[in-house]
Structures are given as structure tokens and as C-alpha cells.
Amino acid sequence: MQDRLVVVGNGMASLRFLERLTERAPDRYAVTVVGAEPVAAYNRVLLSSLLGGEVDEAACRFRGLDWYADHGITLVTGAPVTAIDRAERSIRVGEGLVLDYDKLVLAVGSVPIRLPKPGMDLPGVVAFRDLADVAAIRRNAVPGARAIVVGGGLLGLEAAVGLARRGVDTTLLHVMDRLMERQLDHAAAEVVKRAMEARGVRVLLEADTAAIEGDGRVEAVRLADGRVLPADLVVMSVGVRPSTALAAAAGLAIGRGIRVDDRMTTSDPAVFALGECAEHRGMTYGLVEPAYEQAEVLARHLCGEEAAYAGTALSTSLKVSGLPVFSAGAVDVPEGAEAVIWSDPAAGLYRKLVIAEDRLLGAVFVGDVAEQGWCKTLIRSGDRLARTDRDDLMFGRPAPQPLAA
The missing domain is CATH 3.50.50.60 (FAD/NAD(P)-binding domain)
Structure with missing residues (x-):
């Protein structure tokens, strides 16, 4: 008999979890996914491109409906989950549908913040x-x-x-x-x-x-x-807050988000949470990278493998309307540290390294982010910089010279 696994939410974190789960154990669970939106998971990162007319909705889609069917996943769309009954191990979808579960994953994301100011409910x-x-x-x-x-x-x-x-x-x-x-x-x-x-x-x-x-x-x-x-x-567009109402009503432990341990388990051992709705070690994340790392850990855990999430060292790599931007670690310079800066405003280029005791604490690049991967590695590892690393991080590593004939 397959365990009944129900996933609430069909966003980017949910889909990554399903992809990793079905890769590892395609037949272990009878999976049902319930999403409040009327379409399957899509790439929210492309919403601005969709708004600007650079792409259409088809370009935002990740997986067609056939992918879910081919992997034995029952997909329910346009159906908000209204209640969780932990005693009966069931969820209520809309007004009438009840789904039983053995394991429940909450990937319900976040909700946009509206300023507590007059007129926020006006049309427009x-x-x-x-x-x-x-x-x-x-x-x-x-x-x-x-x-x-x-x-x-x-x-x-x-x-x-x-x-x-x-x-x-x-x-x-x-x-x-x-x-x-x-x-x-x-x-x-x-x-x-x-x-x-x-x-x-x-x-x-x-x-x-x-x-x-x-x-x-x-x-x-x-x-x-x-x-x-x-x-x-x-x-x-003043930020988001983790979506916790459903979990709170079910009596799960809530802080800023739905509290989880290193295996993404909530205060109920049969219920898990990941992505923007989850709070791990006091941290909530509104970025894709932590959600994907959490999805990997949870998929491995539910397949019986040893896996633990230790948190994500925050970095941001993006394009602000076509302008590459990278930021990781310390943005401002703490006491005892120094900043190495190269700036060419006319060309739209800026680079800053924050260094203390020959270790890279942070980096901010605008316009050219070629060394971002190296920066992330150095910040996360805490390794000391070699003698030439500062110049290479700031201006790029020299191209290899061809061997003499």
C-alpha cells in the first residue's frame, strides 16, 4: 500500500519537491497536489517580463498537465484548502472535497503586504x-x-x-x-x-x-x-509575509512562519512545510534558492535518506530590468573590515568587496557579475584570500595564455 501524500500549494517550491521526490521514489507515495490558483506551477520570476510583453504565459509554465499524469500525481487546481483536521489526518478543499493523508506538505508560500493606510481597498x-x-x-x-x-x-x-x-x-x-x-x-x-x-x-x-x-x-x-x-x-509591492493562517488554525507551531526543524518537519510529525511559508531556526526566506534547497532535503527525507537543512547563506543574483545585479553577505562595512571599490557610473558598472582579516565578508556587483560564483564560495567557506584574489575578484581572472610553440 502506498502512503497518501498530499501537497498543499503548487508553486515553484512545491514543484521542485515533486520533481525530486519522483526522481528518487516514483512509486512510494500516492501523491495529490492542491493549488489555489487555476493553473499549474509557473515561473514567478518571469512575471515582470510577462507584464512588459517580453514573454507570454506559455513561456512562464514549467510542466504541462501531462507531466503530473505521467508521474501518477493527481493535480487539483483552482481549489483553496480551507481547513486541516490533524486528528483525522484530512484536509478540506473548498466547501465539500475532503482528502485524507498519511503525510502532508504545506508549500503555501506568502501573501503580499498592503500598507495599513486609507484607500488600499479602492479599485485600481x-x-x-x-x-x-x-x-x-x-x-x-x-x-x-x-x-x-x-x-x-x-x-x-x-x-x-x-x-x-x-x-x-x-x-x-x-x-x-x-x-x-x-x-x-x-x-x-x-x-x-x-x-x-x-x-x-x-x-x-x-x-x-x-x-x-x-x-x-x-x-x-x-x-x-x-x-x-x-x-x-x-x-x-512593499513585501510579503509567510502564509500561516491555515497552519495556525490547525494548531501547528507558528512564529513568523510555520516552524520546522532541519528535516522540514512541523510540530506535527506527519506535517511538513517548505518555501516562503516555513520558518527554520528563526529565519524565513523569500527567495527561490532556499526553497529549492529545502525541497531537496524534504524529498530525500521522505524517501528514507539522511538529509538535513542547515539554512541558506543569503545571496541575490538577478537582473533588474536587464541590468545584472549580485549581492551576497555584508552589504555595509562592519567595524574592523575594509571596502575595496571600483565604480564607473557612466558605464553602469560598480563592484565592492567587503574584506576582514583577508576573508571575504560580502560583495556587491552591478553591471558585470562574472565572479559571483567565486564570491559566494569564498563567503560561505570563510577561506583566506590568496595574494592575487583581490585583483581577480575585482577585475576578473586573466585569460589563460597559450602555450609557447
Whole structure:
């Protein structure tokens, strides 16, 4: 008899887990996957490209429905899970469907944050998180419309450039004094800001949103300093929080996320969690890399292998509207450390190494990220830098010379 494995959530973390599980033990479990969205797992990283018209929805898909069928996986889409009964080991889907499980995996992701300010429920105020959000933005993003994006993190930047590409008059508001402040120092953020402005996005820093105003739908954004900015569309991109309501209602241990141990097990040994909804050793992650590492560990664990998740050393490697950006480890310089910096703002290039006692603590690259893999390895290992490593990290390793004839 196969154990009944039910996975709640069909996002990127869920799919990676299923891929690894079926590779290792294709016949061990009778697997059912339940997703709230009406489509199977897709690449959320491409949402900004989809918004900007660079790709279509087909390019965002990972696996066709035939892949699930070929691997014996029952896929249920467009069906939110409304309750977990841990005593009966069952979940309720929608109003009527009940699915029993022997093991349950929660991969329910996160939910977008909406500022606790007046007017956030007005029509024309949308998040930027999934395919439905992209469709809503597109309906409002007609050429000549005025759009305001609130939030200067990666998704906010991508949403703003996507809107500008559609011919929309776009303004990006960020409450901090630099864009992507968790990943970039001031100099790197200034390079990114210039790139955004070159792409047609107006950027306002230290801009605190006080309220969304309008009669029946959004008409303007009012800032804390009294400025009023006309708007036909407001895109909220001020972060996410782990989705914990379902687990909390079931009595599972909750902190910032659903608490798990090194094997991704929750406070109930039959229930597991991974991805953005999970909290491991006090940490929650909103990036793809940790979710994939957790998926690997959980797949191995459920196949009877020894596996443990020790956490992920955070790094960010991405393209901000076509501009390569890499950040890992320390962004600012702690006491006792030094910064090695190379900057060419006109060329859109910036590199910074944070070093202490001949060890690399952090790196920030904008425009050219060729040495990012080497930087990640050095930061994670803590190995001492060799005599020539600083120059090679900053300017690239010299090309091998051909052998003399």
C-alpha cells in the first residue's frame, strides 16, 4: 500500500519537491497536489517580463498537465484548502472535497503586504504577485495612464519597468533613501536608480505613502509630506509575509512562519512545510534558492535518506530590468573590515568587496557579475584570500595564455 501524500500549494517550491521526490521514489507515495490558483506551477520570476510583453504565459509554465499524469500525481487546481483536521489526518478543499493523508506538505508560500493606510481597498490598487495580478495591471495599464508603484525592492522595480514598457507614465515610490536597501549600498543603488530612469521610470526616494485617494476608484496617492500624485493605477509591492493562517488554525507551531526543524518537519510529525511559508531556526526566506534547497532535503527525507537543512547563506543574483545585479553577505562595512571599490557610473558598472582579516565578508556587483560564483564560495567557506584574489575578484581572472610553440 502506498502512503497518501498530499501537497498543499503548487508553486515553484512545491514543484521542485515533486520533481525530486519522483526522481528518487516514483512509486512510494500516492501523491495529490492542491493549488489555489487555476493553473499549474509557473515561473514567478518571469512575471515582470510577462507584464512588459517580453514573454507570454506559455513561456512562464514549467510542466504541462501531462507531466503530473505521467508521474501518477493527481493535480487539483483552482481549489483553496480551507481547513486541516490533524486528528483525522484530512484536509478540506473548498466547501465539500475532503482528502485524507498519511503525510502532508504545506508549500503555501506568502501573501503580499498592503500598507495599513486609507484607500488600499479602492479599485485600481493591485498587488504584483501572481498571474491574476498581472492580468489586473494590464487591464488598467493603457498607454497614457498614470501608474504609481509603491516599493523599491526587486518586484517593485520590475513592475515599474514593465509598466513603462507598456507606454504608461510610471512613478516609483520608495520610503527608504536608496533602492533595494537590503541588497545594495548607496553607490550601487544609485547606479540602479539611473538605469531605472533611463528606462522611463520616475523614482522618488524617502517618499512615505500616507493614503490612496479617489471617489469610487483610485485617483491619487497622497504622501506624508503633503504632495499629491495623480494616479489611475497603484501597484503595491512593499513585501510579503509567510502564509500561516491555515497552519495556525490547525494548531501547528507558528512564529513568523510555520516552524520546522532541519528535516522540514512541523510540530506535527506527519506535517511538513517548505518555501516562503516555513520558518527554520528563526529565519524565513523569500527567495527561490532556499526553497529549492529545502525541497531537496524534504524529498530525500521522505524517501528514507539522511538529509538535513542547515539554512541558506543569503545571496541575490538577478537582473533588474536587464541590468545584472549580485549581492551576497555584508552589504555595509562592519567595524574592523575594509571596502575595496571600483565604480564607473557612466558605464553602469560598480563592484565592492567587503574584506576582514583577508576573508571575504560580502560583495556587491552591478553591471558585470562574472565572479559571483567565486564570491559566494569564498563567503560561505570563510577561506583566506590568496595574494592575487583581490585583483581577480575585482577585475576578473586573466585569460589563460597559450602555450609557447
